[in-house]
Amino acid sequence: MAIVRATRLQERLQAFVELSVARDSSPKTGPLASLPYAAKDLFFSPNHQPQCGLAAAIEPDRQAYADALHDLDEAGAVCVGFTAMTALAYEPSGFNAAADYPRNPWNCDFIPGGSSSGSAVSVAAGMSVVALGSDTGGSIRIPAHCCGVTGFKPSSGGIDVTGTVPLAPFLDCVGLLARSAADLAPSAEILLFNAPPPAVIEKIVVCDDVLDAAEPPIRHRCQDGINLIGTLPVALSHVDALSAITAIDEHALIVMQGEAARTHASRLDQPALDPVLRKRLAKGLTIDDGTLAASRAMRAPLLKDFEEKVLGSADAAVLPVMPICTPVFVDVDPASASFSGRRLYDLSHYTRFVNMLGLPAIVIPIGFDDHGLPIGLQLIGRHGRDRDLIAFAAAIQDNSDWHGRVPDGINDLIESDATLCG
Secondary structure: OHHHHHHHHHHHHOOEEEEOOOOOOOOOOOOOOOOEEEEEOOEOEOOEOOOOOOOOOOOOOOOOOOHHHHHHHHOOOEEEEEEOOOHHHOOOOOOOOOOOOOOOOOOOOEOOOOOOHHHHHHHHOOOOOEEEEEEOOOOOHHHHHHHOOEEEEOOOOOOOOOOEOOOOOOOOEEEEEEOOHHHHHHHHHHHOOOOOOOOOOOEEEEEHHHHHOOOHHHHHHHHHHHHHHOOOOOEEEEEOOHHHHHHHHHHHHHHHHHHHHHHOHHHOOOOOOOHHHHHHHHHHOOOOHHHHHHHHOOHHHHHHHHHHHHHOOOOEEEEEOOOOOOOEHHHOOOOOOOOOHHHHHHHOOOOHHHHHHOOOEEEEEEEEOOOOOEEEEEEEEOOOOHHHHHHHHHHHHOOOOHHHOOOHHHHHHHHOOHHHOO
């Protein structure tokens, strides 16, 4: 049972802030009958008040039931618990100065990625089959990369965000993580309430200069993934995209910082707020309303330009999730002498622009770096082609086994307890 595994691994991995204690043994019905799932701790439910990575419940008197939770529950899925995250979902590494933060199941010295850290750890370690996360600038895709799982960010508006704690509403998405696209697909089918009928992905464009700018292990493993894609019945083409991504990213950062500051401005005077987070939020208040509105208004022209100059006639683009290998925790801890703000920026440099454009994306594991940490490959589709992207990722994984590996950091626990092998 997933709850047995979750309970056993929790002490080491700290993936959850709350594990379900209710054991409803009644048979479940529906398309997701008895499917164990986890949810990031920013979803409201009748029995849970989210803390959103903070020290106390964020809105303790609010009675709500997030649409995504409700839909999964109605489909027969069973919630294992609520997963740990970075404070206010506003940090890409997984580090949280104010709370216990999840450990990467491949190697606990390395970051799990953020902000949907616990959700990625839970599926990587088999503590849940699927997990709900949120993605404002890469918060599903970065931990999918770091933890060696599949992470899906839908088109803007593709999955209902009602009943979640917002960060930057223009960019916020609710998405899913699982070991594989095939594991993720049934839940996505429930949640993608307005996606068009599926179509076949036939043309892929490779973002060559983005690939070339990545560190060698990232570049080499991503090329392995691209070579595998090339064995499928698709046409591969090549394009340079880094300048377009950088231009889009300037507006993504303005919107993220400006909206996050306005969403959480009331928290700036809270004594318990981490000083680094307070400074990050305060920076967003220096962005005036006109500048913020102008960047929001750039979505349509930026998308048109990206479609014309990067996608061209292709159905999807392929590029790394991030340009750097997964860092160790001390490199992302602001209190550490080896802290690097540049590394934090790099974690989401190849993901933020996707939220700005409102496009769907999926990350699949495609190998390992020199430290034995997973590496992911990011596929970006056209708006609304969410189902197509998931199906294409599943087709790739039909011919690979990177998504099926057991994380090295929990091998001893799994081998020592037969109940964890199911």
